[in-house]
Amino acid sequence: MPFKTIIEPFRIKTVEPIRHTTRTEREQALKEAGYNLFLLKAKDVLIDLLTDSGTGAMSSAQWAGMMQGDESYAGADSFYRFEAAACEITGFKHIIPTHQGRAAERILFGSTLKPGHIVPNNTHFDTTRANVEYRQATALDIPIAEGRQPQLQHPFKGNIDLAALEQVITENPGQVPLAMITVTNNSGGGQPVSMANIRAANEICHRHDVPLFLDACRFAENAWFIKTREEGYADRTPLEIAQEMFSYVAGCTMSAKKDGLANIGGFLALNDDDLAQRCKNMLILTEGFPTYGGLAGYDLEAIAVGLHEVLDEDYLRYRIRSVAYLGDILTREGIPIVQPPGGHAIYIDAKAMLPHIPQSEYPAWALSLVLYLEGGIRSVEIGSVMFGQQPDGSEKPAAMELVRLAFPRRVYTQSHVDYLAEVLVYVNKLRDRIRGVAIVDAPSILRHFTARLAPAYNELIGG
Numbered sequence: 283m284p285f286k287t288i289i290e291p292f293r294i295k296t297v298e299p300i301r302h303t304t305r306t307e308r309e310q311a312l313k314e315a316g317y318n319l320f321l322l323k324a325k326d327v328l329i330d331l332l333t334d335s336g337t338g339a340m341s342s343a344q345w346a347g348m349m350q351g352d353e354s355y356a357g358a359d360s361f362y363r364f365e366a367a368a369c370e371i372t373g374f375k376h377i378i379p380t381h382q383g384r385a386a387e388r389i390l391f392g393s394t395l396k397p398g399h400i401v402p403n404n405t406h407f408d409t410t411r412a413n414v415e416y417r418q419a420t421a422l423d424i425p426i427a428e429g430r431q432p433q434l435q436h437p438f439k440g441n442i443d444l445a446a447l448e449q450v451i452t453e454n455p456g457q458v459p460l461a462m463i464t465v466t467n468n469s470g471g472g473q474p475v476s477m478a479n480i481r482a483a484n485e486i487c488h489r490h491d492v493p494l495f496l497d498a499c500r501f502a503e504n505a506w507f508i509k510t511r512e513e514g515y516a517d518r519t520p521l522e523i524a525q526e527m528f529s530y531v532a533g534c535t536m537s538a539k540k541d542g543l544a545n546i547g548g549f550l551a552l553n554d555d556d557l558a559q560r561c562k563n564m565l566i567l568t569e570g571f572p573t574y575g576g577l578a579g580y581d582l583e584a585i586a587v588g589l590h591e592v593l594d595e596d597y598l599r600y601r602i603r604s605v606a607y608l609g610d611i612l613t614r615e616g617i618p619i620v621q622p623p624g625g626h627a628i629y630i631d632a633k634a635m636l637p638h639i640p641q642s643e644y645p646a647w648a649l650s651l652v653l654y655l656e657g658g659i660r661s662v663e664i665g666s667v668m669f670g671q672q673p674d675g676s677e678k679p680a681a682m683e684l685v686r687l688a689f690p691r692r693v694y695t696q697s698h699v700d701y702l703a704e705v706l707v708y709v710n711k712l713r714d715r716i717r718g719v720a721i722v723d724a725p726s727i728l729r730h731f732t733a734r735l736a737p738a739y740n741e742l743i744g745g
């Protein structure tokens with residue numbers, strides 16, 4: 283083809299208005315929300331990049347599928363279509379539907395972890411970490427060293443540190459009931475994990491009889507990075523690559539709100555019959571019967587179609603390119619971001635952008651507030667508000683202070699992204715005047731969702 287422009291591979295059939303607000307209105311909205319973007323009303327947000335989870339646009343084929351939802355309590359056709367889709371990709375024997383990813387985590391950890399256990403992972407996401415810690419076990423993050431240096435270029439910064447994995451298993455015999463790899467590594471910048479790394483991690487785990495699980499929320503995006511960056515995969519389809527990724531592990535947890543292209547749903551999948559039975563028992567207790575697991579039949583249909591659509595090459599090419607497009611503009615403008623751009627999000631390195639704000643005053647949180655104040659953009663802090671609070675109540679600064687701009691799937695167009703870039707360039711010019719924030723009131727776990735904060739010096743932007 284003589285044309286290079288990568289277009290959105292869809293046209294728009296249904297639209298949803300978004301609304302401009304004035305700066306004064308946003309100032310007021312922030313005050314009312316306790317300077318916590320999670321507590322804003324969505325109608326007061328112009329471009330919502332809080333998360334890529336459950337916020338995607340469904341296709342006409344998904345909506346059509348939903349009309350065929352079989353709402354039978356047990357043995358619904360919708361379940362078998364869902365199971366077949368998940369099974370084709372993962373190859374696992376037991377596919378256990380859940381209402382979202384964290385329910386799969388809770389059931390898996392509830393069936394495997396005891397107090398004192400250790401779960402190594404390249405990087406746990408917030409709910410995964412919280413679910414491990416809830417069992418009085420330790421969630422141990424062991425990404426490769428390159429993964430902790432935002433500006434460093436590396437094709438697979440999401441890789442797990444293999445030496446550290448082997449070390450934690452050998453030094454804690456009987457205390458590591460499972461290991462995990464998160465693809466892509468969300469808290470580490472949406473960075474991919476290579477096939478070689480998954481294969482090698484599996485060899486280590488296999489040798490020590492420790493089952494390895496994938497946190498597979500963004501498996502398709504990870505497969506695309508393998509296809510485009512890892513030798514030997516250029517001619518393989520995303521489906522074949524995903525199948526190979528899953529072939530090296532004992533099971534997975536999955537949030538279908540990401541690469542399931544659905545608004546709700548998830549699953550736990552595994553081969554071990556005994557563990558599957560224990561998980562299903564727990565599922566019945568808290569989610570529902572194993573052929574619906576807390577979902578409506580129509581949700582299962584949406585996921586079955588979504589799992590197929592997400593592996594489409596045109597979709598993945600556009601998806602990864604649209605995130606990189608923003609990354610390229612910001613890089614050109616000298617705005618520090620995690621390099622290279624991730625699969626589902628751009629992560630601004632707030633520590634580098636706002637060196638005058640100490641970590642104790644939450645620079646990434648402060649920056650996310652200013653992006654809303656100036657441009658009506660909602661992002662999320664992945665820094666010391668999210669991760670600074672330790673299980674014993676003490677405070678430890680997070681490894682990185684990031685602002686994540688997560689892209690809902692198939693929702694925003696290139697002109698939305700151009701607007702976003704304009705706001706970021708504008709805010710970058712104000713950076714020396716941005717002030718830190720303080721926590722006024724916070725719960726003892728997962729504080730970022732409901733904490734109330736305040737500007738540390740009266741104003742978010744000083745004179």
Ligand code: F0G
Pocket residue numbers: 332333334335382383384385407409410464468497499536537538539547548
């Ligand atoms: N694992 C990862 C890597 C995630 O990113 C998420 C959710 C989960 C597990 C939990 O899945 O939301 O369906 O219960 N991440 C969202 C985000 C919320 O904004 O990144 P869930």
